[in-house]
Amino acid sequence: MKRMSWFNVTSLTLGFAFLYLPMLVLIFYSFNASKLVTVWAGFSVRWYGELLQNEAFLDAAWVTLKVAVISSSIATVLGTMAAYVLVRGGRFMGRTLFSGMIYAPLVMPEVITGLSLLLLFIGIGLDRGVLTIVLAHTTFSMCYVSVVVSSRLVSFDRSLEEAALDLGSTPWEAFRLVTLPIIAPAVISGWLLAFTLSLDDLVIASFTAGPAATTLPIKIFSAVRLGVSPEINALSTIMILIVTIGVVTASLVTKQGVIRAQKEAQAAERAPV
């Protein structure tokens, strides 16, 4: 095993302390009995109780979840289609414009995306609500999905698809039976990315949401603007916990998959031909 120099150990320790301490402080104060966030007055789960009774937050959480599930699912389908077209589609009219429209939203400042979509919705007279947030989120997250999926499509052996076509598959069968299983991990990460982006988005949702539908980040933002509050700390703790469990589980599952694949490869090598 390589020994690490004191410099590297220090920089990693300080770096990770910087990344994690603020969130640990936030979690710690969510269990504070006092309304004043900065004064410790003993352990209490009071704010979690109040949070669960706050209907406005619960409603917003439900809207956010609904928007995230619907928009990330549509975005995954559209993004995968777009990636397939870009990588395998060959030449067609307006290809440059198409790839431009896929990459531009990734670097577009959120305020501009939000403003432009709002002006469109007002222009065509669409009432702002869940539908408009879903449309907005689908549009920017499909571009992220498409980038993730196309990096996987580029790296895999095209002859596998061609073999399926040679053996009599229709293009759709070749896609469903050969391509899709191979790119599935990328499609799943694309969906997860789209889902988190949607859960997280404040700016675009603020422009495209109407009085009829408020998402959780909008709710949090307007509460936080007035200052720090223990209820928001409790809510943040719950959200951090969910994400941590999700990411750790996902990485353990991938790790096991890698180990299994290695074992299978070793077994295959050892097997008599």
Added chain:
Amino acid sequence: MRRFALIAIPYLWLVLLFLAPFLIVLKISLSDAALAIPPYAPTLKDGIGTLIAELDFENFVFLTQDDLYWKAYLSSLRIALISTLLTLLVGYPIAYGMAKAPDEWRATLMMVVILPFWTSFLIRVYAWMGILSNEGLLNQLLIWLGLIGEPLTILNTNTAVYIGIVYTYLPFMILPIYAALDRLDASLDEAAQDLGCTRTQAFWLVTIPLSKNGIVAGCFLVFIPALGEFVIPSLLGGSGTLMIGKVLWEEFFNNRDWPVASAVAIILLLILVIPIVLFQRNQQKQQEAEQ
């Protein structure tokens, strides 16, 4: 037929929900504000002829005449630039430490860096509000240590904005630098030391130049989103923090001046085009170098 549908569906979606809205912004930025619903003139109802005849660059001229917008653009550029450099200073040692860590730690370290990225951006910014405020943890700590007598005002200043940007965008800086350092052949560093370089010299003369691509990519990944940032300046910044994303938001929601807000958006995009094109070139060069 199927191929046509495959291309047409995502294509149409993007034309309708990305390109068309963008053209609307462009059009409104050339219109005049009006006391109507929607609050600008001319609209399509006036007929195509009048519509085209009445478009002008008045809003852009207005932007150049009002000091506020100049200051906001310049101060966004300055804040984005300074915080990008700070992120590099904080991020490089972490990426370097990760690259030198034993192999069996790598996956875990990677996860530890990526985890904050999946946590809500808003929450990560909010976490600093409690720490940096006058009665916050940082001031309590500094007073307890006896370093300061009076609490420092950090929240609602540009310093807080720098801290917020460095904190939230740090993974974007670490990951590309780590990727570059990971690919680096350790024997090059050894060779430099065998040939008489001290460790520090070898670091500056060999490691830094060879990780240049990672550094450049990381800096763009921080600079580009930081320039249009809205959440960080509005939560951590003060009334003196001018950033263009915040100005656009206020112009639209508070002043309800849609044409000026649209013009601000168009100019922000024009400023962003330069770093984006440079970034693309850097990525292409890197890909060609790898092949």
